[in-house]
Amino acid sequence: MRCSDDRWARAGDRHWRGDARLAAGCAALFGTMSVLVDWDAGSLTPPRVVLWLGMSAALFAVLLPPRVTAGTGWLAVRGPWRRRVVRTDALTTVRRYDGVSAHLVLCDAHGHRLELDPRVLAANPLIWHELDAGVRRSLRRGTLLQGADVLDRLGRSIDDETARAVLRASGLS
Incomplete structure (x- = not known):
């Protein structure tokens, strides 16, 4: 029997969803603010948008807690x-x-x-x-x-x- 087959008796971290939402919110806020500041400065280009979105995704990956x-x-x-x-x-x-x-x-x-x-x-x-x-x-x-x-x-x-x-x-x- 594999560990993932034991679906009936599974306990999970009850705070993980809230922590994941917080990580997503922080990453989204960072991405939004970065794009808005760059746009306001008049230096926003498609490659810079991709850069800011990539940095937001990296921030999300760093902030996302492991799921136990x-x-x-x-x-x-x-x-x-x-x-x-x-x-x-x-x-x-x-x-x-x-x-x-x-x-x-x-x-x-x-x-x-x-x-x-x-x-x-x-x-x-x-x-x-x-x-x-x-x-x-x-x-x-x-x-x-x-x-x-x-x-x-x-x-x-x-x-x-x-x-x-x-x-x-x-x-x-």
Whole structure:
């Protein structure tokens, strides 16, 4: 069974559409303003229009966030150029890199590797649940050799933040 065949149990990033719309809006605004300023200056030519549209498309590609989806036993990250999938029930290593751009690197027993922002997991409980369930299966099977502690710390952090959000929403904090 391929990962993309699991259509019934799919969890996706619930904020991705809004982020994609924001990226499209920024790119459209940049393109529109560039063409209008160039037109007002009297220097707008067809090649310059193509240049501004190309730069707007490049800006959109840079601003578009990767789309994260998960299902039973798999996690996928689709960027503008390619899609990466790992089997969460056959993970071998998990690493977390902190810094300006924190990210997790997941590797499975089939040689697949992907990177994702841990904030996506914190903002999407269904994706986190699918990853956590897959990690538990990897631990039971003995394939996860490195990084179980990283996911354990991340899970506690997500649980703590969720509890704080519930307390804030209920007015108890």
